[in-house]
Amino acid sequence: MLGTGITIWAAFQNFGKFNIVIALAIATIKASLVVLYFMHARYSPKRTQLVIVCSVFWLAIMLALTLADYDTRPREGCLAFANTCYHA
Amino acid sequence: MHRTGELYGQFETLEQQKESAALGMWIFLVTEVLFFGGLFLTYTINRHAFGTAFGVGSNTLDIRLGGGNTVVLILSSLTMAMAVWSAQIGKKQLVSIFLIATLALGSVFLGVKVVEYKQKFDHHLIPGYGFDIRYHSELPAPMDNPVEIAAEKEELEKAFAVDPDINAHAQLYFSLYFGMTGLHALHMIVGAGLLIWLIRGSFHGRFTPQYNTPVEIVGLYWHFVDIVWIYLFPLLYLIDRHR
Numbered sequence: 001m002l003g004t005g006i007t008i009w010a011a012f013q014n015f016g017k018f019n020i021v022i023a024l025a026i027a028t029i030k031a032s033l034v035v036l037y038f039m040h041a042r043y044s045p046k047r048t049q050l051v052i053v054c055s056v057f058w059l060a061i062m063l064a065l066t067l068a069d070y071d072t073r074p075r076e077g078c079l080a081f082a083n084t085c086y087h088a
Numbered sequence: 089m090h091r092t093g094e095l096y097g098q099f100e101t102l103e104q105q106k107e108s109a110a111l112g113m114w115i116f117l118v119t120e121v122l123f124f125g126g127l128f129l130t131y132t133i134n135r136h137a138f139g140t141a142f143g144v145g146s147n148t149l150d151i152r153l154g155g156g157n158t159v160v161l162i163l164s165s166l167t168m169a170m171a172v173w174s175a176q177i178g179k180k181q182l183v184s185i186f187l188i189a190t191l192a193l194g195s196v197f198l199g200v201k202v203v204e205y206k207q208k209f210d211h212h213l214i215p216g217y218g219f220d221i222r223y224h225s226e227l228p229a230p231m232d233n234p235v236e237i238a239a240e241k242e243e244l245e246k247a248f249a250v251d252p253d254i255n256a257h258a259q260l261y262f263s264l265y266f267g268m269t270g271l272h273a274l275h276m277i278v279g280a281g282l283l284i285w286l287i288r289g290s291f292h293g294r295f296t297p298q299y300n301t302p303v304e305i306v307g308l309y310w311h312f313v314d315i316v317w318i319y320l321f322p323l324l325y326l327i328d329r330h331r
Contacts, residue, residue, distance in 0.1 A: 023322035023323075023326055024319075024322065026322070027318050027319050027321075027322050030162075030318045031315045031318050031319070034165060034311050034314060034315055034318070035311075035315070037169075038165055038166075038168070038169040038307075038311045038314075039307070039308055039311045039312075040304075044110065045107055045111075047107075047111060048107070048110060048111050048114055051111065051114045051115055051118060052114060054118065055114075055117070055118035055121045055122070056121075058118070058121075058122060059121055059122060059125045062122065062125055062126070062129065063125065063128075063129055063132075066129055066133075067129075067132065067133070070133055070136070
């Protein structure tokens with residue numbers, strides 16, 4: 001709950017490009033606390049912990065490889081017209 | 089298949105049975121992580137491409153309702169964890185109380201979601217025919233704050249200057265908003281059904297320190313749904329608040 005407060009506060013500040021990084025970092029800390037303590041991952045057998053780590057790992061592969069593809073396309077391949085892209 | 093009390097024949101001990109059940113649930117949750125992960129990926133790519141439209145769309149959401157709902161859902165996760173704990177130490181009445189509290193908080197969350205969806209219908213923000221991001225600032229309701237409406241109008245003018253097709257691109261944002269929160273709400277409804285089933289079981293005193301696997305498994309599911317919301321909230325509500 002404290003985390004939620006910090007997230008909302010952080011969203012109204014201007015950290016330039018880093019707003020999204022901060023928001024996701026706080027979300028990840030909150031999610032980790034839920035997994036470790038509410039879901040008892042900390043006290044689970046190694047087998048279960050392996051499954052949890054695998055899920056994060058597969059998700060990371062999916063996100064990283066897809067985004068690497070989009071990020072390395074030439075600009076003409078941008079989904080939107082250049083002027084609507086923040087980073088164009 | 090023979091069964092001794094709550095112990096099914098293929099297991100040696102209750103402990104082993106419980107660990108297997110938890111492992112199976114975690115494997116199901118892995119598939120859910122990847123399922124929602126695909127949606128988050130779609131969101132990321134489109135937000136990168138249509139940043140202005142996504143920012144404007146995000147700012148139409150009510151942060152008080154969204155933030156309040158986040159607190160409600162984290163509280164419900166807490167009561168769910170307390171229900172699991174009560175079952176483990178054998179306090180049968182507490183199990184019922186905490187399960188009912190979890191169901192109540194989950195229902196509050198869904199009720200607030202209904203209010204938010206209704207608001208989007210009123211403001212012509214449903215993707216499809218009649219979608220107009222300017223509708224609300226042009227025709228505000230009498231109870232709306234004029235200062236906020238003026239700020240919204242100014243923000244929209246700037247956004248239209250950057251992206252003239254913003255009505256098309258904002259529909260993409262709202263499609264993702266309704267798709268992701270709708271799917272999350274569907275998971276909540278399934279969870280509420282499971283809770284009702286658990287509450288019935290707890291009234292019959294079914295959960296003991298030796299056997300409380302159903303409470304624990306549904307707990308895992310409920311916490312997972314909470315985690316999805318922990319990510320949905322900053323990504324959908326808080327894109328562009330700092331301007």
